[in-house]
Amino acid sequence: MTMPRNSEALIAELVGGLEPVKPLRFGAGMALALGSATVATLIVIARFGLRPDLAAGVVNPMHLVSTGLYLGLALAATVTVVVMSRPQVGSDHSGWRWAAGMAGLLPLAGVIVGLSRGGQAALAQGMDHGTDCFVIGGAASLLVFAMLVLWLRRGAPTAPDRAGLVAGVAAGAFGTFAFSLHCPDNDIVHIGIWHSTVVLAMAGLGRIMVPRLIRW
Template sequence: MKTDELINMLSQDSDVRFRFGTIMMSALVAAVLLAGLLFFAAMGARPDFYEALESVRFLFKFVITLALFLAAANLMARMARPGVPILFSRAGLLVVPLLLAFAVLAELAAVRPADWALNMIGRNAYECLTLIPLLSIGPLAAFLLALRQGAPADPGKAGAVAGLAAGGIAAAFYAANCTDDSPLFVALWYTLAIGIVTGAGYLAGRRWLAW
């Protein structure tokens, strides 16, 4: 192969990476906007939002959900390009359950055992299982459209990670409305709600991301 041909191939590959990076960034922005618009149009923040900002338990909900969104989005973008290493990004995703486990242990130590079940069940379980998947629809669609411009080696897993990212941003918005701040509630119901979105992403990925 001639040198000028090699340079041309490398430049074309760089253009593809740049275009896909732009597409993925656009999808991330669209995901935030779509979830945010639906959130403010349909529910909005809880009445005591500003007072709740003084609570560590309330703020932690945003730490855990946004950490999930960012870690899953990073992994999703890398999975869309065959041959790109994903080991470090997968490890980054493990930070989320570790943070949640630490918060649960801290809650168990701070709260009387008699209140553990009450805090875990909470008052908004149905809303959590309903509203997080609802807020995830737009972000998941945006991510799947972006992934179709790539070439994920495992469409199902890529779709599932897209579901994790969509569930993370949806849960972050929902957290501003939810009045259950206990990490025990978050560990149970937020996890189940995001799991629903992840499963939907897996099925959608297998159907629409195969190549």
């Protein structure tokens, strides 16, 4: 088969512009995300302090379980984002969904308990504190989000909208995890609603923003 002239010219041009590149390793992507999550967590603790009980070496079961679920979701979603940045026919991108299903128990339980306590009035209680958690948790997720977006831009996600959604979930879950180390509230209604809202909001942001930022 003969090559059309313009393909030859294109190949010559691409060869002329070849620069060495550093391949995107799985470990490097994970290290970038975990490193930025650690920095964000340390900043939150330095700025707002640890929960009093944690600082005193006491643990609360509700706090432990909910914080663990968000951390699990953050890790699973991060793995999926890094997998998505390195395309390959045969790759599976669904792992994070199981973790999301498990963490989804928190908002579900929050709503059920809130309704059982008397509906909207109970849900509206603690609105100010909830808004603080939402805003600071959201801010704490921005560093991880930025790093994941940078990583995805270097990579080649074949479904940029999904990659953006999962990057948002990862960043939001890390942000909520970080702020959970400060937030002293052990109420499932507060945790289920306000802490999960950070994850949902970041997922929406990622879904909308990331496809615009990925260049193929």
